[in-house]
Amino acid sequence: SQKIEQNSEALNIQEGKTATLTCNYTNYSPAYLQWYRQDPGRGPVFLLLIRENEKEKRKERLKVTFDTTLKQSLFHITASQPADSATYLCALVGDSNYQLIWGAGTKLIIKP
Amino acid sequence: EAGVTQSPTHLIKTRGQQATLRCSPISGHTSVYWYQQALGLGLQFLLWYDEGEERNRGNFPPRFSGRQFPNYSSELNVNALELEDSALYLCASSLAVGTGLDSPLHFGNGTRLTVT
Known part of the structure; x- marks a missing residue:
């Protein structure tokens, strides 16, 4: 069955360092992959989308890579700040009916 | 542009009762x-509506239902x-899906629904 896996444990990073989050998937070849940020008690907020023919996408301090051979996407936050602390979710389109399949999310904690 | 609005923000019900949740989409959507999303868990897909029609539903029992109105707002029961x-x-x-799968x-x- 199709599955998306993200780091299940919280990721603790020192302020100013680069945070790298991983999203692995199996049994699917998605046309694109999306990353969202979710703060406690709030809805997810869209951050970046990367297509299968794109190796890398950037937006300010954010960078996403997409390796269709490894079936993996990496999400990087450079010069991390405590305000970047949140849960980050990856999602890709499933097999049918354009449904997004979601990872469980990785909680990122940036320490001052 | 106004974002997606949901009401109420909190709802407390007792077992056996019915709950109605409302949603207004972004204009043009x-x-x-x-x-x-249960506490500490990931997002579980429930329902998808487009142009007033139910397009897909997740693995939830029939007691979860909804509808989409002509103004594209929606209700979950x-x-x-x-x-x-x-x-x-x-x-x-x-x-709309037809505008691109990458929307x-x-x-x-x-x-936040709490059932006691």
Whole structure:
């Protein structure tokens, strides 16, 4: 069955360092992959989308890579700040009916 | 531009009652999605409406139902509430599917449903 896996444990990073989050998937070849940020008690907020023919996408301090051979996407936050602390979710389109399949999310904690 | 709005923000019900949750999408968005997020868990897909029609539903019992109105707003109904229905219910909207499979979802901040 199709599955998306993200780091299940919280990721603790020192302020100013680069945070790298991983999203692995199996049994699917998605046309694109999306990353969202979710703060406690709030809805997810869209951050970046990367297509299968794109190796890398950037937006300010954010960078996403997409390796269709490894079936993996990496999400990087450079010069991390405590305000970047949140849960980050990856999602890709499933097999049918354009449904997004979601990872469980990785909680990122940036320490001052 | 106004974002996705959901009401109420909090709802407390007892077992066996019915709950009605409401969602207004971003203007111009015709697709509405409903998700359940239990505490500490991931997003579980419930329902998808587009142009007033139910396009897909997730693995939830029939007591979870909904509809989409002509103005594209939507309602989620949960009948015969059970304790395990306690969760954050999130609504999201997007441009019509036909405009591109890569249309991101825009979420509201959810309705926190507590069943006692």
